Amino acid sequence: MEFADQWNWVFLAYAFCYTVLVTYVVSIAARISRSRKRLGEES
Amino acid sequence: MTPREQTIERPTSVWPWITMGVAGTVTFIASMAVGPDAVQGQLSRIMYVHVPAAWLAYLAFFVTMAASAMYLWRKDLAWDRRAASSAEIGVVFTGLAIGLGMIWAKPTWGVWWTWDARLTLTAIMFFVYLGYLALRRTTTDLNARAKRSAILGVLAVVQVPLVHFSVVWWRTLHQPPTLLKPEPIDMDTSMLVTLGIAVVSFTVMYVAMMFKRIELARLEDEITEMQQTADVPIAGEAVTAPALERGA
Numbered sequence: 001m002e003f004a005d006q007w008n009w010v011f012l013a014y015a016f017c018y019t020v021l022v023t024y025v026v027s028i029a030a031r032i033s034r035s036r037k038r039l040g041e042e043s
Numbered sequence: 044m045t046p047r048e049q050t051i052e053r054p055t056s057v058w059p060w061i062t063m064g065v066a067g068t069v070t071f072i073a074s075m076a077v078g079p080d081a082v083q084g085q086l087s088r089i090m091y092v093h094v095p096a097a098w099l100a101y102l103a104f105f106v107t108m109a110a111s112a113m114y115l116w117r118k119d120l121a122w123d124r125r126a127a128s129s130a131e132i133g134v135v136f137t138g139l140a141i142g143l144g145m146i147w148a149k150p151t152w153g154v155w156w157t158w159d160a161r162l163t164l165t166a167i168m169f170f171v172y173l174g175y176l177a178l179r180r181t182t183t184d185l186n187a188r189a190k191r192s193a194i195l196g197v198l199a200v201v202q203v204p205l206v207h208f209s210v211v212w213w214r215t216l217h218q219p220p221t222l223l224k225p226e227p228i229d230m231d232t233s234m235l236v237t238l239g240i241a242v243v244s245f246t247v248m249y250v251a252m253m254f255k256r257i258e259l260a261r262l263e264d265e266i267t268e269m270q271q272t273a274d275v276p277i278a279g280e281a282v283t284a285p286a287l288e289r290g291a
Contacts, residue, residue, distance in 0.1 A: 005150070006084050009147075011148060012135050013089040014071070016142055017246070021063075021139070024135050025255075038266055039265060039269070043189070
């Protein structure tokens, strides 16, 4: 396999990994923010 | 100030977010700084995220089991929240381990997926814990939900050793364990140190995620409790009970 091809696979793996992690962390932050807002509105 | 007002007013800590960012950055820098493998070349860099992701899946499901057992013993919903938070994070890391494994498999094995014992058992584990998360959405009764999911949380952990030792017990395409094995680790020191840094960083990231996910679980439970205790007619005001005739 060509040297550049190997880096393409590494790039794909890291892009996938960090996209999943960042998306999940942002989803936790968004759900915390929404829940706090709902508690504030309904209490 | 009521407990609910305290929850809303309580300042949310930023340290877990910062810790997650630092842990992710450390892993990335360490895995790009180390040299390539003599056989796999640059592809070996995928190991520094694939192995920690798989390790965290094991750890998260073990924590789910321990917290579920604590709930069944103490009947304290705080343990249920810990179990559920860890299970959700575990599902994310299992999905990550499977996805990264597929990306690594294509250039090295020539296929994205094969029905190998390790891959198949990991996929089953992923779907069982997705089922655990689905089970939690079947009722709004917090105690019933906690009891049902705690039983599954304790039973489902049996898959973790099955997945880990599948490469030892069966002849598989997947390589044997890299770290958690009785024999001495045969890996170049620089690669081993980098893998160690990545595993520790991902574990720190898991702990930081747990802090935030548990905070979210507590808020969600408060919303559920608030909705259950609210003075709302069960069937709505438009529904009236039918008049029963005497002697019927």
